[in-house]
Amino acid sequence: MTQSPRKSAFGKPSSSGKQDFTKPVIVANPAGSMKPRSNAATNTQGSRPAAAAASKQSPVARAAVPPSEASLIRAAAAAKISPARAAAFHILSKVSNSASHSDDLLHSLAVNALSAEDRNLTTALVLGVLRWQLHLDAVMRPMLQRPDAELHPAALLALRLGVFQLLHLDRVPPHAALNESVELARANGAAHAAGMVNAILRRVLREKTTEAANRSTLAVAVTPAEQAHPAWMIARWRANFGGATVRRIAEYDQAEPPSHELFNADPALPEIDDGSRLVAELAAAAVGLPKRILDCCAAPGGKTAVLAVRHPDAEIVAADISDKRLDAMRKRMDRDPATASVKTIVADMTAPQTAHMLREGFDLILCDAPCSGTGTLARNPEIRHRLRPSDLPRQAERQRQILANALRLLAPGGILVYSTCSLEPEENEAVVAAAMQDVEGIEQSAAQPIAERIADLSPEAAEQLAASAFADAALRTLPGTQACDGFYAAVLQRKN
Numbered sequence: 001m002t003q004s005p006r007k008s009a010f011g012k013p014s015s016s017g018k019q020d021f022t023k024p025v026i027v028a029n030p031a032g033s034m035k036p037r038s039n040a041a042t043n044t045q046g047s048r049p050a051a052a053a054a055s056k057q058s059p060v061a062r063a064a065v066p067p068s069e070a071s072l073i074r075a076a077a078a079a080k081i082s083p084a085r086a087a088a089f090h091i092l093s094k095v096s097n098s099a100s101h102s103d104d105l106l107h108s109l110a111v112n113a114l115s116a117e118d119r120n121l122t123t124a125l126v127l128g129v130l131r132w133q134l135h136l137d138a139v140m141r142p143m144l145q146r147p148d149a150e151l152h153p154a155a156l157l158a159l160r161l162g163v164f165q166l167l168h169l170d171r172v173p174p175h176a177a178l179n180e181s182v183e184l185a186r187a188n189g190a191a192h193a194a195g196m197v198n199a200i201l202r203r204v205l206r207e208k209t210t211e212a213a214n215r216s217t218l219a220v221a222v223t224p225a226e227q228a229h230p231a232w233m234i235a236r237w238r239a240n241f242g243g244a245t246v247r248r249i250a251e252y253d254q255a256e257p258p259s260h261e262l263f264n265a266d267p268a269l270p271e272i273d274d275g276s277r278l279v280a281e282l283a284a285a286a287v288g289l290p291k292r293i294l295d296c297c298a299a300p301g302g303k304t305a306v307l308a309v310r311h312p313d314a315e316i317v318a319a320d321i322s323d324k325r326l327d328a329m330r331k332r333m334d335r336d337p338a339t340a341s342v343k344t345i346v347a348d349m350t351a352p353q354t355a356h357m358l359r360e361g362f363d364l365i366l367c368d369a370p371c372s373g374t375g376t377l378a379r380n381p382e383i384r385h386r387l388r389p390s391d392l393p394r395q396a397e398r399q400r401q402i403l404a405n406a407l408r409l410l411a412p413g414g415i416l417v418y419s420t421c422s423l424e425p426e427e428n429e430a431v432v433a434a435a436m437q438d439v440e441g442i443e444q445s446a447a448q449p450i451a452e453r454i455a456d457l458s459p460e461a462a463e464q465l466a467a468s469a470f471a472d473a474a475l476r477t478l479p480g481t482q483a484c485d486g487f488y489a490a491v492l493q494r495k496n
């Protein structure tokens with residue numbers, strides 16, 4: 001249900017009573033003089049397109065859902081909205097209305113066509129709103145006349161974008177954040193809520209500046225970073241890891257993840273995040289000179305590349321259920337001599353007949369299973385909005401089938417590394433235990449002595465991992481405790 005114009009959830013006046021929410025919104029030109037995009041001086045306000053006939057209603061204003069990236073960005077010019085904010089609004093709408101990934105959308109043609117500064121601002125807005133969404137809502141919802149009211153989607157999104165900029169982007173002038181949010185609501189079918197958006201954002205700004213809100217609405221029992229996660233997630237992490245660790249995970253998830261903290265960049269490898277590389281290096285170090293290697297959930301192929309560089313003489317098979325992902329991986333690998341000889345095969349690892357297709361007898365298998373991804377929320381902020389507790393048993397059942405089938409492909413004495421980027425024991429320890437019941441003759445080996453053979457870890461990282469990343473024979477990194485995303489890796493060996 002959308003908010004009706006008459007019954008819109010108007011913000012309550014502040015205690016000062018100075019704000020008159022019934023007045024029409026006055027939209028100032030946030031960037032001062034407007035310049036054509038080609039020579040616009042850009043800053044964190046986003047570059048400004050040439051001022052068009054602002055009095056005319058933009059084409060977007062007639063559509064409830066933005067029609068396309070290009071037309072939205074064009075239409076934004078007429079509605080006094082910077083291309084960066086228009087693009088961010090469009091991407092966030094798509095993420096909330098479909099299964100699209102923010103990362104893919106941020107690399108779309110329309111975004112690539114923006115200036116570098118606009119691209120940076122678009123990225124900051126999209127990832128920032130997705131990371132902070134739950135906390136932004138917790139800040140502004142109590143300011144609505146009816147906090148539980150269902151807002152028009154465009155009004156809600158405009159509010160989130162506005163509150164995020166006011167609270168988190170110091171270099172964005174408040175008037176730009178405020179006025180363009182109002183325009184975004186107006187241009188996307190929520191003109192009736194423009195006054196409410198204006199009023200709420202002015203109140204957030206006022207309360208932020210006076211810090212009165214830090215003692216009232218903005219202050220919460222949990223930290224803002226924890227509040228930016230679903231309560232069920234924080235509660236289960238608190239039960240599993242304890243309060244101090246959860247606080248570190250939550251903080252880590254709210255910023256750009258660090259890079260090259262554990263490893264120095266290696267020109268022989270493609271760009272790969274430290275946590276993924278750690279898992280791949282662990283697998284590579286698990287067997288001295290493997291003849292046949294299987295990477296059984298391989299796409300997009302970052303870990304396959306590490307295996308190929310570390311074992312140039314091995315026959316490597318990379319399998320994945322997704323033809324499309326494997327195809328993209330194949331094209332990338334063909335361009336690199338280190339990976340050109342990797343064989344790719346489309347295979348559903350949950351199907352028992354996969355074993356015949358792949359031929360058993362691998363000395364080394366990496367089973368980097370599909371998972372909830374709760375260790376990667378800094379990189380994939382929308383996961384927190386999509387994942388439900390009920391998804392975990394479903395993930396675990398699929399992981400158990402994939403792992404059991406992969407174990408059956410091991411040669412006698414062969415080693416399999418099972419990994420996920422999930423923090424949830426149901427997808428990690430419990431899956432390993434279940435698959436070891438399904439397949440006879442498998443035992444778990446300690447991951448730590450193998451990790452100690454990884455050559456390229458920095459001495460500090462090696463020390464930090466030794467101190468806190470090994471539990472119950474497995475490797476487990478926790479965001480914020482280690483300087484990388486959260487990964488789990490268990491080493492399993494088939495007895496002779």
Ligand SMILES: C[S@@+](CC[C@H](N)C(=O)[O-])C[C@H]1O[C@@H](n2cnc3c(N)ncnc32)[C@H](O)[C@@H]1O
Binds near residue numbers: 296297299347349402
């Ligand atoms: C975590 S990702 C793998 C990431 C990859 N190892 C890397 O480092 O680039 C999991 C992969 O498993 C694949 N997958 C999902 N279900 C599968 C199945 N039943 N059999 C094989 N692959 C599957 C997905 O398509 C996805 O590419």
